[in-house]
Amino acid sequence: MDTLRSSYSSASSAFYFSNCRVGTFLINLKKLLPTLSLLVFLAMWQGLAVYLNSNTLPTPEVVAKVFWQGCVSGQLQFHLGVTLLRLVVSFTIAMLLGCAIGIVLGRSKKLDAFFDNWLVIFLNVPALVTIILCYVWFGLVESAAILAVVINKLPNVIVTIREGTRALDQDLLDMARCYRFGRRKTLIHVIWPQLHPFVMGATRSGLALIWKIILVVELLGRSNGMGYQLHLFFQLFDVAGILAYTIAFVAVIQLIELLILKPLDKKALRWRR
Amino acid sequence: MTDIQINIERKTYPTATSPIIANLRLSLNSNEFICMVGPSGCGKTTLLNVIAGLDNDYEGEILVGQQHTHPKIGYVFQNPRLLPWRTVRENIELALDGNQSPDVIDELLEVMQLTASQHSYPERLSLGMSRRVSIIRAFAIDPEVLLMDEPFVSLDAPTARQVRGLLLKLWQQRPHTVLFVTHDLREAIALADRLIFLSAAPMQVVSEIVVPIARSERGNELAVESFRQQLLANHPEIKQLL
Numbered sequence: 001m002d003t004l005r006s007s008y009s010s011a012s013s014a015f016y017f018s019n020c021r022v023g024t025f026l027i028n029l030k031k032l033l034p035t036l037s038l039l040v041f042l043a044m045w046q047g048l049a050v051y052l053n054s055n056t057l058p059t060p061e062v063v064a065k066v067f068w069q070g071c072v073s074g075q076l077q078f079h080l081g082v083t084l085l086r087l088v089v090s091f092t093i094a095m096l097l098g099c100a101i102g103i104v105l106g107r108s109k110k111l112d113a114f115f116d117n118w119l120v121i122f123l124n125v126p127a128l129v130t131i132i133l134c135y136v137w138f139g140l141v142e143s144a145a146i147l148a149v150v151i152n153k154l155p156n157v158i159v160t161i162r163e164g165t166r167a168l169d170q171d172l173l174d175m176a177r178c179y180r181f182g183r184r185k186t187l188i189h190v191i192w193p194q195l196h197p198f199v200m201g202a203t204r205s206g207l208a209l210i211w212k213i214i215l216v217v218e219l220l221g222r223s224n225g226m227g228y229q230l231h232l233f234f235q236l237f238d239v240a241g242i243l244a245y246t247i248a249f250v251a252v253i254q255l256i257e258l259l260i261l262k263p264l265d266k267k268a269l270r271w272r273r
Numbered sequence: 274m275t276d277i278q279i280n281i282e283r284k285t286y287p288t289a290t291s292p293i294i295a296n297l298r299l300s301l302n303s304n305e306f307i308c309m310v311g312p313s314g315c316g317k318t319t320l321l322n323v324i325a326g327l328d329n330d331y332e333g334e335i336l337v338g339q340q341h342t343h344p345k346i347g348y349v350f351q352n353p354r355l356l357p358w359r360t361v362r363e364n365i366e367l368a369l370d371g372n373q374s375p376d377v378i379d380e381l382l383e384v385m386q387l388t389a390s391q392h393s394y395p396e397r398l399s400l401g402m403s404r405r406v407s408i409i410r411a412f413a414i415d416p417e418v419l420l421m422d423e424p425f426v427s428l429d430a431p432t433a434r435q436v437r438g439l440l441l442k443l444w445q446q447r448p449h450t451v452l453f454v455t456h457d458l459r460e461a462i463a464l465a466d467r468l469i470f471l472s473a474a475p476m477q478v479v480s481e482i483v484v485p486i487a488r489s490e491r492g493n494e495l496a497v498e499s500f501r502q503q504l505l506a507n508h509p510e511i512k513q514l515l
Contacts, residue, residue: 175354178325178346179368179414189367193358271358271394 058240067244075229080248083226086214090149091206097150098157099199103191105158106165122155127213131220140221145214152213157202164198165191196268203261207253277301277344277418277450279324281333284316293319294331295475301418304448308461311471312514317454320476321348321420324452337417347411347449349421353403355395361406362391368410381409384443401432408440412447421453425460437463441491458515462486462497462504470511479510 042060049059058066070076105112131148138144168191176186218227226245233241277300284294293316301307311317322328324335326343337344355364365378382388385405395403404424411419424440425433441464444451455461461468462484470479482504490496505512 171350171352171354172356174322174327175348175350178327178348179410180370181367185367189356189359193356268358271396 055237056239058243062240063243063247066240067247070241070244070248076245076248079224079226079229079245080252082224083211083214083218083249084252086146086149086218086225087207087211090146090153090214091210093146094150094153094157094206094210095199095203098154098202099161099195101154102158102161103165103195106162106168112162119155119158122151123159127152127216131213131217135221142222145217145222148217149210149213153206153210156209157206160198160202160205161195164195168194193268200261200265200268204257207256211249211253276303276338278336279333280335281320281323281331283333284319284323284328284331287330292475294323295477297333297477299469299478301450301452303450306444306451306453306464306466307469308453308455308465308467309469309471310455310458310461310514311476312473313456315471315473316476317471318351318422321422321452321454324418325420344417345414347414347416347419349404349407349411349419349424351422351424351426353395353400353407355403355406355410357395360392360394361387361398364395364406365410365413368414370414373414377413377415378409381413381443384446385409385439399432401428401436404428404436405439408436408443412443412449415447416449419449419451421451423455424453425455433460438492440464441488445488456515458501458504459494459497462500463491470508470514472514479514480508482508 045060049057067076105115130151134144134148134151138147172190172194173186176190181190214225215227215230218225219231220227222228226249229245230242233239233245279297279299279301281294281297283292283296285292297320299307309317309320319328323331323333324344325346325348334341335343355361356367359367362378362382365381366375369375369378378391379388382391385408387402387405387409390398390402395406398406408421408424411421425436428436437460453461453464465484468482468484470482471477472479484500486496486500
């Protein structure tokens, strides 16, 4: 009886171990999948480029070379840096203003009723129109470029934050009033945590939107930055240059997501089950 | 000490035609435990919100001593209303004003048996525990009036009994003026110095009855029950309010 039981248990533990191995293999595979998909993408690009053998689609290798040359000469970092600086400045202005106005409109029905039409107008003016008008009215200067980007982004932030403010939990606000939290405590501990998902949403969609608009702004009226540089490559029909700069830009945006936004999310949502 | 006088001439909701509270007069003696019993929907929560200063759209006055001010309020809401993104301890700390020592929190956590959970987030607590936290928060600020809006509703009977026992223990250690709303007469008798029966809207005081049962006897369900029977027999007008 004892031998039977021990053989049974050893059989079951063997089964357990093999199962475990299959499990870890599957987990490793899952971790590898993103890398694998990237490799497949590169392979397809390489295959297509070799098959077409055309100047308009260089191979990954050529693009990598151009990328490296750009880095060595410092040109790439310079133009990327200029664009990122514009991004940071206009993004910060748009988010701060947008949050403030969004909270006010979300809290006050009268102001909201008055300004709602303005919002709809600004939401629907094409980005290109605001950019052209800013340059026409204020000249081809840096502040006009920043202003154009802010005007394009601002209505989006306002609308998102206004929705968040409308959805604030009145019960918690009453509690804060009853316990005499005061404005500062209420904003930091009651309102802000509830707005956080909306702010993160506005941040993500904002980054994606702003950097696209910045390129157009630079293309139309600046003599440096990614947009200017891409325009130059376009005139030279330099597709490898366009792709190299694009990759650099996408990589930077991804880094912002990974190193800044994700950790922020994690910290703010630690209370959730 | 600070006796509190509440006179509400009239309270009408903007959309309603008739008032929900009319000619209501309450006087609260200091450190008295008062239970208000009345039919659901009669405006008890409205009354508490008026007293708490959350609803200022009424005719009447609230006097603390001789002064027209809003008393400092500790409010135990029907739902605990804890901030889910702050820990138990942070939730209590936030209610304190800058001058208060946080030592009081340790003592209160101890009495309410929550010391072990003080760094948990509210979502990890059971309803009974959350209610205890909100009771601690109300006591911690050392209020002039403690408002409690059916704080034990939707707890199962043993949990309700346990939290009720802890509340009484806390109140005996730190006497405060309590205005406790309930629709459970047994609960009211077990807790109160004085019972106030309220009518359906427009809400008025129907009768006030002092509970003579000694504090040491309040845990005794037979004593509570026999007082209840006696109360219902002597005051037939109360029956329709329950």
